[in-house]
Amino acid sequence: MSLLSTSHLSLSIGEHRILSDISFSVDSGEIIGLIGPNGSGKTTLFNVLSGFLKPSTGTIHLHGEDITTLSPAKRARFGIGRVFQNFGIFRDMTLFENVLVALEALSKEERALKGDLRKVSMETLEMVGLQSHAHTKAGSLSGGQMRLLEIARTLMSGKELFLLDEPTAGVSPKLTQQVADLILQLKKQGKTVLVVEHDLPFIGRICDRVIVMDVGKVVLTGKPNEVKQSKGLRELYFGADPTT
């Protein structure tokens, strides 16, 4: 059974139609790349999936249950984790508190499974090598470190479905590899990941399937190499193809 499925999602804000007729489904344990040019609606789709925007039409199912009207917090406790395009961390809180508050927001059963939350928070920081900054404010981190903190925090929170919005933007090649490893580790645990990225080689390395969006629509889906070879994608990303 598919973990997540959307059917005929569309969203209009005022006069603008931002998403139209988006239907797709994602199986448990899949890693899906979501790509498309700037402004094609990827982040907006994530906002609809995590509940910040209500779709004008269409439904979203998770674990076979209709979650279209659930609040963002309820969806999070239901198993959706999110990494924001522009850093979803709390700059005025310490790194340690940033992780701890995420663990404390889990459902009671999840918290019980984790055991000592303070210990898990510290381990989370150790996982990405940030333990020496544990008690400094997160606002003092570099962009790449903020990303690592947010990704580690999201990954440790025991969700089922992860929505990662450009997790490697502004991150050095070495850290990018670290992020890729973290995502593949999730796959091993049977988790499901939707990842938005402009870094196509990165997508090719880690994804099972790719969904291509343009002007609010899904225009192409397939395996990474199929999609890579398609003429449509080249035109979308690199402009008109000179060889044709």
Place this chain on the structure above:
Amino acid sequence: MAFVWHLVILIGTWLPGALTYTMIFGKGKILHFGPLGVSLMTSYATFLTLGATGSYPIAVLTGLGSAIAISAVFAWLSLRLEPDGFGIMSIAVHLSVLSVVLNWSSLTRGALGIPRLPRAPFPASQEGFALVMVVMCIVWVLGMWLLDRSSFGRKIAALAEHEWHSAALGVSRARVHFLAFMVGALGALFGTLPYHHYIGLLHPNDYQFPGLIFFVMLVVAGKPGSVFGVTISTILLVLLKELLRFVPLPPDILGPVRLILFGVILFAAVWYRRDTLFPKQRTV
């Protein structure tokens, strides 16, 4: 010595309200200007019931019930309205309660207030009363300090910084706001009842605008969200307020002078904290 006890008692009556207000307004950055509205409702409910029934437990329970009810209304409004809209609405709610109190004279005696309130059932002496207040304040400071460092404290700070980011983690804004306002209800009850018992009078003038300004000043001067900072600012500013009574000026000049002085202090505190008081929310 009696005057020292007097000061101790007064500080004790401001502290629970100030500490709970800094949790809501300072740490939670919820633009709430209704804490005095809560105290007003609580004190009238309590003492009117006491007058009618003569039973202290029933009176306090009624007061507590009213505090919870009006705080729940505030919490609900804070979830429904945009922050600035809620700020204005909270002032409107406060003024509505005040105007009911002032105009329903058959029940509340309006602007005359309710004199000759019975003294608290215990303790009888001023020293005893002051000591009870000191103990109560220590408990409040410690309790609020623990709450500040608890999971609730982190959640309200996270919400204050970014609503979406907190929601994406599963932090329920409704739950956090309700809890914060319920703590506020307790703060109102524990501050306002001893105060009126002590002075023996319940008067609507204690719940006018200058009182609200004083509340805001306690939080801003003490560092919004800081339990110890606001404890110290409450002690110092209540002392200042009371000692100003001894300035040899006629009462009709002293009143305005006091207001101007507090205005200046508030201005200076806000100016000093202009970047941290209500930091711009990062919306992207």
